[in-house]
Amino acid sequence: MKGFEFFEPTTLAEASRLFAGEHAQLLAGGTDLVIGMKALTETPQSVISLQKIPGLAGVTAEADGSISVGAMTKVREIELSADIQKHHTALAEGATEIGSIQIRNLATIGGNIAHASPAADTVAGLLVADAQVDIASADGERTVSIDELFTGPGQTILAPGEIITRFRLPNPASGSHYIKHKIREVMDLAFIGVAAAVNLDNGTITDARIGLAAVAPTPIRATAAENLLRGNEPTAELLEQAGEAAAAASSPISDLRCSAEHRREMVDVLTRRTLQEAVARV
Amino acid sequence: MAKHPVSLKVNGDEYDLLIEPRKTLLAVLRDTIGLTGTKEGCSTGDCGACTVIVEGQAVTSCMVLGVTASEKEITTIEGLASDGELHPVQQAFINTGGYQCGFCTPGFIMASKALLDENPDRTEEEFRHALGGNICRCTGYTKILEAILNAAEEVKTSA
Numbered sequence A: 001m002k003g004f005e006f007f008e009p010t011t012l013a014e015a016s017r018l019f020a021g022e023h024a025q026l027l028a029g030g031t032d033l034v035i036g037m038k039a040l041t042e043t044p045q046s047v048i049s050l051q052k053i054p055g056l057a058g059v060t061a062e063a064d065g066s067i068s069v070g071a072m073t074k075v076r077e078i079e080l081s082a083d084i085q086k087h088h089t090a091l092a093e094g095a096t097e098i099g100s101i102q103i104r105n106l107a108t109i110g111g112n113i114a115h116a117s118p119a120a121d122t123v124a125g126l127l128v129a130d131a132q133v134d135i136a137s138a139d140g141e142r143t144v145s146i147d148e149l150f151t152g153p154g155q156t157i158l159a160p161g162e163i164i165t166r167f168r169l170p171n172p173a174s175g176s177h178y179i180k181h182k183i184r185e186v187m188d189l190a191f192i193g194v195a196a197a198v199n200l201d202n203g204t205i206t207d208a209r210i211g212l213a214a215v216a217p218t219p220i221r222a223t224a225a226e227n228l229l230r231g232n233e234p235t236a237e238l239l240e241q242a243g244e245a246a247a248a249a250s251s252p253i254s255d256l257r258c259s260a261e262h263r264r265e266m267v268d269v270l271t272r273r274t275l276q277e278a279v280a281r282v
Numbered sequence B: 001m002a003k004h005p006v007s008l009k010v011n012g013d014e015y016d017l018l019i020e021p022r023k024t025l026l027a028v029l030r031d032t033i034g035l036t037g038t039k040e041g042c043s044t045g046d047c048g049a050c051t052v053i054v055e056g057q058a059v060t061s062c063m064v065l066g067v068t069a070s071e072k073e074i075t076t077i078e079g080l081a082s083d084g085e086l087h088p089v090q091q092a093f094i095n096t097g098g099y100q101c102g103f104c105t106p107g108f109i110m111a112s113k114a115l116l117d118e119n120p121d122r123t124e125e126e127f128r129h130a131l132g133g134n135i136c137r138c139t140g141y142t143k144i145l146e147a148i149l150n151a152a153e154e155v156k157t158s159a
Helices: A012-019 A033-038 A075-080 A082-087 A089-096 A109-114 A123-128 A223-229 A236-249 A260-280 B025-033 B088-096 B105-118 B124-130 B141-158
Strands: A005-007 A024-027 A046-049 A059-061 A067-070 A132-137 A140-145 A150-152 A163-169 A175-181 A192-201 A204-213 B004-010 B013-019 B051-054 B057-060 B073-075
Touching: A012 A024, A012 A046, A012 A132, A012 A163, A024 A033, A059 A082, A067 A082, A075 A082, A075 A089, A075 A109, A082 A089, A089 A123, A089 A175, A089 A192, A109 A123, A109 A163, A123 A175, A123 A192, A123 A204, A175 A260, A192 A260, A204 A223, A204 A236, A204 A260, A223 A236, A236 A260, B004 B025, B013 B025, B025 B051, B051 B105, B057 B105, B088 B105, B088 B141, B105 B124, B105 B141, B124 B141
Parallel strands: A005 A046, A024 A046, B004 B073
Antiparallel strands: A059 A067, A067 A163, A132 A140, A132 A163, A175 A192, A192 A204, B004 B013, B051 B057, B051 B073
16 A cells, blocks of 8 residues: 555545545545555545544434435444334345445445445435435535436546535335345345335325446436336336336446346346335335 | 554553554554454455454454544454453354364454344344355354354353
8 A cells, every 4th residue: 555644634624625635535434445545546645534524424314204324324324224224225225235244334325425336235225215415515515416426437426625425315215125136145246236116105106216226337217117107006017117118228238247138137127026025015 | 654643442452653544453453563363364355354343343454544443442352351261252163163274263253243242142144144254265164153153142141
């Protein structure tokens, strides 16, 4: 690992000012950055730790029924949070899929998202929760929807000095589920990840949200599939059509892990299965 | 690059050190303090050999910068025994022969200890899954699992 200057600011404004500088990296849980620095794929001249800034960690149930999740919340805390397990099951399940317990005790949800891997395990759950992302900088704050955050693999709309502070989940689902297509039970990356969240009224789907990871340059919502579902009963035939529509929305690549054809086929299969389970949980 | 003053609380002892920010907690424990019970395996977080307990949570110390561990309570394998008595997990590994070359053992024991502190009442399948971040290259998993299940029973009955 190359040497670097280490900073532990206690305010967001100071962290943002430091982060806006040349060759600066933010340190949250460190599970990506420290490994990258060892491999020399990351060679920052300054590393800015966020752990001394108060108010960035924790899961809070708000009075209006929404849930807010601080960016520095450990993935393990999200996995074990009763509020998230109940109202955003897909997100809790996604958190459980990351690395090992030792890694989940370090890794943060802000890091998992800011790293902008299309295969991040918490991202599909955030997509189907309609998560709003609070972003701070020395100049002020702004909020974007999670589906506007990513621009490509490892790329986001975040400007120099901007720091994700919080995810707000306004939209509790009556049933949601996440499936990670993988080989190993633990310590594996997703071939693909599929989350589905549904709200039902009297047997009719009033809202459906489908989030797909690792099947396009960025995580995506399968909006055509969602539109097919809304206003209809979740019959086997309809869920099959939704699976096909989700597969059509994907644009996966072939890599050493599996082929694009396999990925697209599995989007179809796993979208149907996540929907079935999400509906069963209502 | 400037060194930083840190105060590490390891196994109840305080160490006031001046360390380079690029030193991992694992390197500080082993090379600076001299506690070599914690092992460096893959150094990429995949094998779990470097597992220590920080503020009650098992973490892979190869992924933690030492400067970020200042003022936190750290427990390593050297800190498990008290008054000459081995921790039930340590004793269980000895009783079942839950080690071969022994290199992964401190990591397995620390990960198991954290699991038992959190909840000893888990099924075999749950223990297997929860220990997925620890790898034994000798593949001695049967005896390791037996040790953990025995230790869980011991912890439950003595609680």
